[in-house]
Amino acid sequence: MKRTIFAVALNHQSQIQAWNAAFHQSPYQAPPKTPVWFIKPRNTWRTSHQTIALPEGEKTFSGATVGLVIGEKARRVTEAQAAQHIAGFVLANELSLAEESFYRPAIQAKCRDGFCPTGEMAPLSDSHGLEIVTEVNGEERQRWSTTELQRGAEQLVAALSDFATLMPGDIILMGTPQQRIAVEAGDEVVVRATGLPALVNRFVAEQTPQPQPQEQGHPTFFALGLNYADHASELDFKAPESPLVFIKAANTLTGDNAVSVRPDNVDYMHYEAELVVVIGKTARNVSREQALDYVAGYTLCNDYAVRDYLENYYRPNLRVKSRDTLTPLHPNVVPRDQVPDAQNLTLKTFINGELRQSGTTRDMVFDVPFLVSWLSQFMTLQSGDMIATGTPKGLADVRPGDEVVVEIEGVGRLTNRIVSEQQFEESLK
Numbered sequence: 001m002k003r004t005i006f007a008v009a010l011n012h013q014s015q016i017q018a019w020n021a022a023f024h025q026s027p028y029q030a031p032p033k034t035p036v037w038f039i040k041p042r043n044t045w046r047t048s049h050q051t052i053a054l055p056e057g058e059k060t061f062s063g064a065t066v067g068l069v070i071g072e073k074a075r076r077v078t079e080a081q082a083a084q085h086i087a088g089f090v091l092a093n094e095l096s097l098a099e100e101s102f103y104r105p106a107i108q109a110k111c112r113d114g115f116c117p118t119g120e121m122a123p124l125s126d127s128h129g130l131e132i133v134t135e136v137n138g139e140e141r142q143r144w145s146t147t148e149l150q151r152g153a154e155q156l157v158a159a160l161s162d163f164a165t166l167m168p169g170d171i172i173l174m175g176t177p178q179q180r181i182a183v184e185a186g187d188e189v190v191v192r193a194t195g196l197p198a199l200v201n202r203f204v205a206e207q208t209p210q211p212q213p214q215e216q217g218h219p220t221f222f223a224l225g226l227n228y229a230d231h232a233s234e235l236d237f238k239a240p241e242s243p244l245v246f247i248k249a250a251n252t253l254t255g256d257n258a259v260s261v262r263p264d265n266v267d268y269m270h271y272e273a274e275l276v277v278v279i280g281k282t283a284r285n286v287s288r289e290q291a292l293d294y295v296a297g298y299t300l301c302n303d304y305a306v307r308d309y310l311e312n313y314y315r316p317n318l319r320v321k322s323r324d325t326l327t328p329l330h331p332n333v334v335p336r337d338q339v340p341d342a343q344n345l346t347l348k349t350f351i352n353g354e355l356r357q358s359g360t361t362r363d364m365v366f367d368v369p370f371l372v373s374w375l376s377q378f379m380t381l382q383s384g385d386m387i388a389t390g391t392p393k394g395l396a397d398v399r400p401g402d403e404v405v406v407e408i409e410g411v412g413r414l415t416n417r418i419v420s421e422q423q424f425e426e427s428l429k
């Protein structure tokens with residue numbers, strides 16, 4: 001069963017060449033030092049021969065690629081060890097709207113319903129030198145080779161598993177060329193590669209947005225950046241004009257009274273008290289007025305950030321925000337009808353008993369109804385999906401030994417303790 005579909009951007013030579021000049025200018029400043037990860041959430045998942053509805057009024061582009069499938073748990077594995085953790089490979093079509101920027105996560109471009117069909121898995125002795133072919137209505141339109149990728153399968157497994165434990169069923173899509181092919185209603189797109197089952201999908205026009213079938217796989221965990229103006233200003237940002245949404249993978253979630261690992265040799269890892277919205281039923285194209293009807297309830301999380309790892313690519317990137325143990329999430333969901341006004345709750349963070357952060361959900365830039373409605377305009381939200389709604393001003397570094405308590409009025413109290421990498425590794429022995 002698929003768990004999380006990870007993907008990497010800017011991994012094909014043609015992309016690196018096309019964007020090289022931009023990488024040395026604002027907002028990027030320098031080429032990416034680490035893989036530019038993103039997630040294709042479960043509403044994007046389809047199988048071969050499933051029909052895909054194209055978003056109305058948008059130009060959609062094909063992104064034929066190959067994905068490696070994790071077969072054995074991979075945590076901090078080396079490149080040399082990586083192959084033994086790979087069960088096989090799948091062909092995929094990493095569909096996307098046009099990408100004008102890689103600065104912020106491309107949720108609206110990449111997370112539309114059906115934007116990640118994958119084929120059946122098969123073992124490959126070697127994924128190096130694999131030719132990926134795209135045919136549209138029987139005509140070959142693109143052919144590229146995995147020799148053109150900056151990082152191959154083993155390097156990607158080693159890089160991702162360094163901060164995110166990978167489990168059987170996790171997939172990593174290895175990249176797409178700069179040149180994408182536009183797909184239109186009525187097209188049949190086939191992705192082929194020697195030794196792998198072909199991926200065949202027909203595209204149709206999306207009439208009125210329909211809730212898509214409930215996909216299996218982990219609930220999608222959305223998080224908001226800079227959704228409190230005072231926090232944005234403390235980071236020298238203006239409040240965003242539209243929601244800055246990023247997605248976290250399941251590996252990062254931990255529970256109440258758990259430990260959170262502060263990487264060794266970093267300067268700044270800070271806490272972030274956040275109200276979390278839990279979706280209660282399938283939501284697609286819902287209005288602000290209807291939005292709360294789709295909310296099951298609320299819980300709370302601590303959306304830690306390791307600022308040392310920030311790069312200006314899909315910022316904040318997974319290496320900052322999707323690290324193992326760095327998203328404590330309270331397991332108890334308070335039913336919506338027990339939280340009369342989610343926009344009028346105090347949030348507090350205590351470090352070793354001392355109040356260090358205090359804010360109110362009144363100060364959210366985009367409130368809960370807006371966020372549920374906004375996301376549902378371009379993707380299907382499903383029961384269990386969660387939205388961490390951002391953190392107010394008052395961040396500070398935390399150190400091993402610190403007890404961190406997040407408290408949200410009427411929702412709950414979340415406790416966790418900071419440990420060093422060394423302490424954590426010791427505890428695993």
Ligand SMILES: O=C(O)C[C@H](/C=C/C(=O)C(=O)O)C(=O)O
Pocket residue numbers: 223224225226227228231235272303305310315316320389390391
């Ligand atoms: O790009 C930034 O610096 C903002 C980003 C995320 C912020 C939040 O998670 C939040 O505002 O709650 C970061 O601080 O990494």
Ligand SMILES: [Mg+2]
Pocket residue numbers: 223224225272274303390391
């Ligand atoms: Mg946050």
